[in-house]
Amino acid sequence: MHAPVDPPTPRTSIGLRLRTWLVRLAVLGLAIAGLVLLLPKLAGHWPYLGLAALIHVPAMWLGLASTLVLLARRVRRAQFSPSRVGLSGVGLLGIALVLVLTLQPVTRIPAPCPSDAPRLTLAWLNARHTQRPQLIRRWLQRARPDVIGLAEMPPWRRGLTEYLDRHYAFMQNCQPKGQCSTRLYTQIPPAETLGLARGDAEQRRTLSGAGLVFPASSGTRDWSIAAVHLSRPTSPQAQARELREFEARMGADADTLILGDFNLSPRLPVLQDFVARNGLTITRADQPTWPLELGERRLKGLWQIDHLLTGRHWRVESFKTSPWLGSDHRGFIAKVCRVD
Structure with missing residues (x-):
């Protein structure tokens, strides 16, 4: 039993x-x-x-x-x-x-540059809805970047535009002629300026992007930098079309730098396909860049959607996101060097 x-x-x-x-x-x-x-x-x-x-x-x-x-x-x-x-x-x-x-990151962390490598300081910010232009001006005054990229930059922000016009002799916005809220400012004389929009970029009917091409210095090749602002995150087809427009109108290679509000986190297929096609690298941010606001509430951010993309002849030495500057985006200051 x-x-x-x-x-x-x-x-x-x-x-x-x-x-x-x-x-x-x-x-x-x-x-x-x-x-x-x-x-x-x-x-x-x-x-x-x-x-x-x-x-x-x-x-x-x-x-x-x-x-x-x-x-x-x-x-x-x-x-x-x-x-x-x-x-x-x-x-x-x-x-x-x-x-x-x-789980391994798809972005690259900054790394030290050779001591003798030519260096640049870059700044980027989507200034959407900002009512505090003085915060942006002070941030730029402290960093003193060589090239500044801005998106949704309202032309009537007195104080900020006056500062930029006074200290940066060269400016290109996304229109070949006329005005557009995506802009590049630089102190370095460019060999060529490129307004990449073909139509009304403010109404999301075309790529909102500006480009600058700089002449080669001793022992290097011409290099270029672009500022882009893509359509909203819920518009992957429009984003893919705009990136194709960028490739057709300017293109990217080993000597290219791209600043922008891509409205894409690093793992999204649209951005992954673009960087793979052009041999670019996405720099890892030290903090999420968006959203910093939800109505009246201040947030820490959830995603990195503001990016610095680099060709293989560039190395990012440091990448520091901004504090809140009155926008729902963080900006960033990046130090880069030529390593070709």
Whole structure:
């Protein structure tokens, strides 16, 4: 005869239910993570699927935590014997490894420049809705950049425009002729100025971008810099079209620098495709650049959408985002050098 089995105590029953629910949540978490990682791969069929990349990083952490929970359960049921973990355990280990690799940044951190390398200081800011132009002016006065890129720059901001006109002899906006709120200012005489818009950039009907080309110095090639402001994050088709317009009207190579509000986080397919086509690198920011405001509430930001893209003949030595300057974006000051 078999000895009678004692019924589970209430404490045991509660613990069993909790473990069951934990496993179910882990399976659900892993499924959600897999879906978030898969959707951007399908953006070629429907561009809006690429927006899932906005939550890639939290989804990958969720997937990794879920995988470790399932792996721990598998090991426990195998009585802590690695030889009895089985194929499912090996599969879970493989998933964990893939998630760890996928978590690796797609941006490049600043690195020291050679002591004798030519250097530049760059500034960028989307000045949308700012009512505090004096904050921007003071920020620029402290940094003293060689080139400044601005988006949504209202022409009536007296004090700021006067400062820029007085200290930066050369300016190009996104229009070949006329005015546009995306601008480049520089103290360095350019060899060529490029208004990249072909139509009404303020109404999102064309690329809002300006370019400057500078003559080669001793032992180097001509180099160029552009400022761009792409359509809103919910417009991936328009963003892709505008980047194609940029490539057709100016283009990027190893000697190119691009400042801009791309309205794209680094992992979004539209930006990843662009940098891959042109051999560019995205610089990692030390803080998210947007949004800093939600109505009257001040935020820390969620995503890096304001970027410095560099060709391979440039190295970013430092990249420092700005404090709040009255806009819902952070700006940045970057120090770069030529390494060709």
